[in-house]
Amino acid sequence: MAERSDNRNHRRSSRNTRLVMIAAALGGALVLLISALLNTPSGGGGSGWGGPGRQGAAPATPPVFEAEAGTCLHWIEPDAADIRQVKCTERHLFEVTGKADLRADFAGTAPYPSAEQWQQLKQERCTAVSEQYLRGRFDPEGRFSVGAFTPSQRGWGSGDRTLHCGLQQPGPSGELFASKGDVAHQDQSNTYDVGRCLGINGTEVWDPVDCARPHAVEVTGIIDLSTEFPAEYPSEDDQDDFLATRCGELTAEYAGSPTAVEDKKLVAYWDTLTEESWDAGSREVNCKASAQLPDGSGLAPVTGSVKGDVTVGEEPAPQNSAPVQPGVPAAGER
Template sequence: MSAPHEVQAVWKVMAESPEPAQQDQRSDSTRPSEGRRARRDSASARLVMISAVLGALLVFTVAAALNWPSSDAPRSGVGEQRTSAAPPPPFEAAAGTCLNWTEPDASDLRKVNCSEPHLFEMTGKSEVWARFGPDAPFPSTEVFNEIKTKRCTDVARRYLDDRFDPNGRFEVSAFLPSRESWQNGDRTLHCALQQPGPAGKLYRFNDEVAELDQSDTYEVGTCLGISGTSLSSPVECSEQHSVEIVGVADLSEEFDGGFPATEDQDKYLITTCQERLKDYAGSKNAAEDKGLALYWDNLEKQSWQAGSRKVNCKVAAPQEEDDGFSPVTGSVAAEVSISDQPAPTTSPTPGVPATGTR
């Protein structure tokens, strides 16, 4: 999300570099298929999940036993030792499968109905044999992240019939081969969609992504926390925060044809967001009167083509020197105070399930 005026807020940093032109010999699987089983060496006991949000990389192991007969069946936790000599079951979660967990290390990972709150929606598989042959060393986390971003974005587009918004509220993630299964020849990425917040925590969502609005918006009245001068997880507006959401603007109310240029969006949004601020705080000049700046997001062409139409109108106290934020306490609808000192820096663990709604 970016603002062309007072603030340039970088919400997501995802490393991506071009893939080799050579095509994989194996095709990607992007739709649900009953009875299909991932090709696995029986020694593969675990997979690795990787997530990149705001430049931070997270890798943690999760139990691979996802083909249990019941979603309530017990499964091995990350730190448990297996006492049975039987080989572990292969990872199997077809596209369209929804997964949820509550533990920070995902040790209680389980399948759930997609109508229930969940953290992952599986989108399909991608093989990376063309890039990593049988003798290729186990890639670094950074390389895995690059692969995940490129390949799983492609898988998500196919899964959603070219209606995936790469700049929207959902991001790609993946279960990756463990070091052991990599050595045994496993080169499969199990791609998924997740809903992260600005600090990297994962927020649950209900229903399938195909049925949801992918516009990257927050509810009116939400205040995003602050870490140093950067965005963080939502907090109460009575606490120090970076941004307050004062409205939602639907560009489809003004533009019903092709993608509107950024300049045209701005002409519409400057008056629309002033009206939203007036509705929220009693005056279209409420932000300026209290030392804050009113700004908004713009939609990119990829987002428009995917069906996203909504953006947030926001107020904040931007710092001109580094594109960051000064801490604000209180709501623009009441009384606010702006600190001239940076907020304390926090280091939340990306990928940990968040409480509440995004």
């Protein structure tokens, strides 16, 4: 019974850590969603559009202007000058889900929307477009987020009122990670491969890094909750009760011994799924190893894999003050 009580106490404290991760991820996604609306690929001919980092800089390229729902787009250059249509089975950064017509809401003389207005429009229109495209099975807390190519200021002045909506896979920094396959045929669970380390920015979880570099968490396992809960959605408490034991086992196995995690001043914790994610078809969660700062204010920087030598920092990691560049392809893999 004592062991069970310890697990429950750890589960409750771990929930706070889990919320720190979720908040950090959502914060990065929010920056992306605001900026991606205003910073979109440029070049070519057609109606005016904005390019990454250059609001309303140039007209849209034919690959964007002509893209229909189900089309996948990819680019390598930071300014997306090389944007092109590709097969969705190939690496791509954006899957087009459809268009949203804004003409009923904005007359020809309407001023160009602000960043806040664009965010609201994207949330209202492109989320609905993407949910319809996925037949209601969009996980808003999954690995994919809604994005949009918007008219540039020049295009807006010429009467362009069309949002080209789509799905993309951003990291917390706002950079986009490539994916393969169409979203409709993927589990949208926001998981990472076992052995992946997620970077740290201050006390927030950041983009994946090599585990030899300071990081926030190391992924120690992936669990398919449908094996334990094959029928209806399990409550968060039921998920926690199961994962407290299972993630402890997987993390100890991954680390190489039952005491390795604790000996290295790390803790095992896990993600859970919301009912909305479950209804969208997501079933997988990650088990992870991390450390808290001595004062409990957030995640501590960890250097080295839990499988080997580990150093746990006692001060927050440096804050990355470099400008976020939403829409820029990430250098590494998710």
